[in-house]
Amino acid sequence: MASEKTYEEINAKIKKGKAVVVTAEEIIGIAKEVGLKKAAEKVDVVTTGTFGIMCSSGAFLNFGHTKPKMKMSRVWLNDVAAYGGLAAVDAYLGATEVREGDPLNNIHPGEFAYGGGHVLEDLVAGKTIKMRATAYGTDCYPSRKFEKLLTINDLRDAVLYSPRNCYQNYNVGVNLTSKTIYTYMGILRPRMANANYSGAGQLSPLINDPYYKTIGIGTRIFLGGGSGFVAGPGTQHAPNEPRNEKGIPLGGAGTLAVTGDLKQMNPQWLRGVSVTGYGTSLMIGIGVPIPILNEEILEYTTIEDKDIQAPLIDYGAAYPNAESGNLGYVNFEQLKSGSFEYQGKQVKTAPLSGYPRALEIAETLKQWILHSSFYLGQPSQTLPSVEGKEEK
Amino acid sequence: MAFVKKRIILYYAPNVVDEPIVYKLVTEYKMVPNIIRANISPEKEGSLVIELSGEHGDFEKSLDYLRCLGIRITPFGERVLWDEKICTQCGACTGVCPSGALTMLRPQMKIAFDAEKCVVCDMCLPACPVKAVRLDV
Numbered sequence: 001m002a003s004e005k006t007y008e009e010i011n012a013k014i015k016k017g018k019a020v021v022v023t024a025e026e027i028i029g030i031a032k033e034v035g036l037k038k039a040a041e042k043v044d045v046v047t048t049g050t051f052g053i054m055c056s057s058g059a060f061l062n063f064g065h066t067k068p069k070m071k072m073s074r075v076w077l078n079d080v081a082a083y084g085g086l087a088a089v090d091a092y093l094g095a096t097e098v099r100e101g102d103p104l105n106n107i108h109p110g111e112f113a114y115g116g117g118h119v120l121e122d123l124v125a126g127k128t129i130k131m132r133a134t135a136y137g138t139d140c141y142p143s144r145k146f147e148k149l150l151t152i153n154d155l156r157d158a159v160l161y162s163p164r165n166c167y168q169n170y171n172v173g174v175n176l177t178s179k180t181i182y183t184y185m186g187i188l189r190p191r192m193a194n195a196n197y198s199g200a201g202q203l204s205p206l207i208n209d210p211y212y213k214t215i216g217i218g219t220r221i222f223l224g225g226g227s228g229f230v231a232g233p234g235t236q237h238a239p240n241e242p243r244n245e246k247g248i249p250l251g252g253a254g255t256l257a258v259t260g261d262l263k264q265m266n267p268q269w270l271r272g273v274s275v276t277g278y279g280t281s282l283m284i285g286i287g288v289p290i291p292i293l294n295e296e297i298l299e300y301t302t303i304e305d306k307d308i309q310a311p312l313i314d315y316g317a318a319y320p321n322a323e324s325g326n327l328g329y330v331n332f333e334q335l336k337s338g339s340f341e342y343q344g345k346q347v348k349t350a351p352l353s354g355y356p357r358a359l360e361i362a363e364t365l366k367q368w369i370l371h372s373s374f375y376l377g378q379p380s381q382t383l384p385s386v387e388g389k390e391e392k
Numbered sequence: 393m394a395f396v397k398k399r400i401i402l403y404y405a406p407n408v409v410d411e412p413i414v415y416k417l418v419t420e421y422k423m424v425p426n427i428i429r430a431n432i433s434p435e436k437e438g439s440l441v442i443e444l445s446g447e448h449g450d451f452e453k454s455l456d457y458l459r460c461l462g463i464r465i466t467p468f469g470e471r472v473l474w475d476e477k478i479c480t481q482c483g484a485c486t487g488v489c490p491s492g493a494l495t496m497l498r499p500q501m502k503i504a505f506d507a508e509k510c511v512v513c514d515m516c517l518p519a520c521p522v523k524a525v526r527l528d529v
Contacts, residue, residue, distance in 0.1 A: 051480065053521065109518065155456070186484045187519050190406075195434070224440040271480060273521035283480060336501065350487025354480045355501035 003041060004294045007378040010044045014372055019044040021369045023362040024203050024290075024301055031302040045369055045376070048098040048205040049222070049287040050352025052198050053273055056164035056235065057282040058094040059120055061263050063131065063150075065089055065189045070143035071135035076100070077119045088148075089092050089156075090143055093119060094127065095282035102312055108277060109182035115280025116271030120160075124224070125267040150278030151376035158262035160224060164234035166286050168206035168254035169297045169310055172197045174181070174347070177316035184279020186352055194348045195225040195312070200358035201332035205288035206254045210247040211386065212239070214291050216379030219260065222287030222365045225269035227374060228260020230288075231381045240386055247300065247309045250329060254383060258286065269361070283353075287361040288373070289369065291385055305332035313343070397445035398429065399468035400455075403513050404438040408461050413440075421454035422446050428468075429511055431491050439490060439511045441468055470512045471528050474505040479524035485516040494525075 003180035011017040012081045020043050023028060027046050031039040061082065063072070066089070075082040075091040079252030097116040105112050122129060132147045138189035152158055173196045181188050186196040201207070209215050219230040234255030241253035267283035292298045313319050318326075327342075334340040335349050368374035400415075409432055417423040423446045424481045434439030444451060458465060474494070493510035496503060510517055516525045 052482070111518075182518070187488050187515075189437075189488065196484065197486055269524055274523070275521055276518035281521075283482075338496065340499065348484075350486060350496075351483040351501070354482045356481045359527070 005292065007291060007376050010291050011247060011375050015043055016376055017372055018371070019369060021045045021047060021366045023359070023366055024048045024208050025259050025296070025359065025362070027301050028202065028304055031161060031298070034310065036302070037297050038199055038298050040124045040292055040295040041306030043292050046210045046290045046292060046298075046301040046383065047287060047362040047365040047369070048203055049285070049358040049365065050166060050204050050264055051199045051269070051283065051357035051361060052236065052355060053184070053275070053281045053283050054165045055281045056091055056384050057097050057120075057160070057284055059154055059158055059160045061091050061093060063089040063091070063133075063231055064154075064156040065141055066146050068143045069141045070133065070135050071141035072136055072145055072146070073135050075131070075133045077129050077131050078114070078122070079130070080087065080114070080116050087300040095120065098280055103321070110277060111272045112276070112278070112280050112351065115272065115281050117282035120282055121252055123158065123291040124265045124270050126151055126153075127285060134326065137220050145238075152263055159257045159259060160228065160262045160265065161231065161257075161285070162234075164236060164255045165258050165284060166205055166256040166288075167199070167252050168204070168210070168232070169249050169308065169346050170198045171254055171313040171319075172310045172349075173319075174312055174327070174336065176314045181316055183315045184275055184278045184281070185315055186350070187276065189357075192342065192345070194350060195335075196350050197310060198352045199310070199332075200353060200355055201308050201336065202303055202383045203355070203358045203362055205286060206256070206301055207248060207308060209288075209290050209297070210243070210249065210300055210303075212254060212383035213297055213378070214382070215256070215288060215384075216382035218268050218377045218379045219288065220375065220377030221289070222285065222361055223258055223260040223265070224339055225258055226263075226264030229377060230257055230379070231257040231259045231309070234359065237384065239384055244307070244309060246303060248308050251311050255288075256315040262279045279306065282369065283359065285361045287365040289374075289376060292369055306331045310335065394448040397453045398442065399443045400453070400466050401440065401466045401512055402440040402442060402458060403464040403466070404440070405462055406435050406437055407432060408463060409436065409438055411461060412496070413458070413461070416506050417444065417454050417463055421457065422450045422501065423454050430510060438489060438515045443468045446489055462473060466512060466514070468512065471507065472510050472512055472514070472516065473502075473528045475524050475526070478522055479503055480522055482521065484521060486523060488515040488519045490515060
């Protein structure tokens with residue numbers, strides 16, 4: 001029986017500055033060199049990272065009470081509406097909310113110059129935001145109108161809470177129709193002239209712990225340049241997705257709900273984006289540390305791009321019409337090479353999430369742990385998973 | 393009659409690639425074409441950077457002919473600028489760049505921009521989610 005480590009033991013090593021921490025890229029070579037057993041004994045934490053567009057992102061903001069007091073029912077930040085159906089001065093700002101008056105897709109494809117994701121980036125960058133709110137007025141909250149120029153420092157609380165981030169794996173978008181389409185998977189040219197993919201492959205957080213044996217409520221993570229937590233399974237978390245012989249799901253599968261203090265974050269890792277023809281969103285950096293509790297957990301982190309397959313999906317017809325099935329699978333080694341062959345034709349590939357940035361996140365998280373400024377959070381409950389290591 | 397000499401970029405849809413454009417520019421519109429750069433393949437979108445010289449009236453007529461074919465024309469005075477500081481290194485632009493100006497350096501997966509190869513087709517502008525590429529006119 002190989003030795004087991006506990007969270008407490010690893011955290012004690014981090015405190016002493018003696019933990020051995022490597023990235024999910026580095027562990028591949030280490031395990032090949034010394035073997036799984038020795039690698040599992042030697043390495044304490046493997047760090048992962050991803051930096052991509054995650055639409056189900058947003059933040060709870062508390063503006064502090066006005067004088068006289070106000071139950072803000074409608075709230076705008078730089079003319080982007082936030083949801084005010086909460087207590088008096090709370091609101092939720094979502095990444096895909098587009099600025100009022102935007103021409104949207106009336107002239108297709110729309111540009112979607114500014115939205116919730118941009119407001120979040122501007123807040124984190126310390127920029128001045130124009131806030132306005134309206135209310136119907138009550139005996140306890142008489143004020144009906146409020147306007148203010150504010151920065152993140154003026155907010156009483158700013159908490160990022162994303163109901164679904166960090167998809168375990170994702171579709172590869174293609175277009176089988178005869179005209180160019182503008183999707184959340186980018187610009188897809190006709191007759192499968194190009195294919196867009198998302199995700200960091202062998203560096204992706206949930207790819208490195210495919211059965212969520214160490215990830216759950218309370219896992220401390222790198223979030224938008226600060227430290228945050230996994231709040232639970234994200235919406236649409238689907239552990240039952242078919243898996244390959246390495247346990248990697250052959251589609252989206254697992255997701256994370258994440259939360260963290262927006263005031264700690266850095267605009268480098270929280271970027272508002274305009275996706276032509278689709279809308280606005282937020283590009284966010286997430287890194288999850290995988291504690292190497294035993295050899296099995298270590299083995300999962302040695303996953304390589306060639307062993308991660310993503311489904312080819314036609315965004316011209318199948319996806320919008322909610323037709324099930326796919327056109328086949330492409331592995332991340334092929335996707336990252338720049339092209340793959342499909343039915344005798346070379347299809348050009350492009351990523352939508354930055355691999356160098358994902359690597360920088362994994363490296364940053366590694367440095368935080370090595371310098372004893374980041375400790376592992378032991379999940380009080382791991383994410384819902386499926387039994388058994390392999391389906392086949 | 394005034395004589396003109398201008399560099400323009402023609403941007404083709406796949407269905408126009410079969411049209412003998414240069415032949416017609418010479419025979420019907422009396423243009424003297426000098427092809428600077430071409431990226432045209434059968435059944436694919438293409439772009440052509442071309443210098444046209446001839447009488448002003450003929451030049452205008454030749455542009456009308458090209459526009460009627462659905463060819464997009466942009467002056468070659470424009471150039472695309474890529475701002476590495478704004479860029480998130482995502483790579484979305486590399487999927488639509490037809491000339492190989494925006495590419496990924498492998499295995500680092502970093503974006504590289506070769507202005508020499510850029511045909512100013514503008515395809516990267518809507519593809520970039522953070523406006524790291526822009527047109528300098």
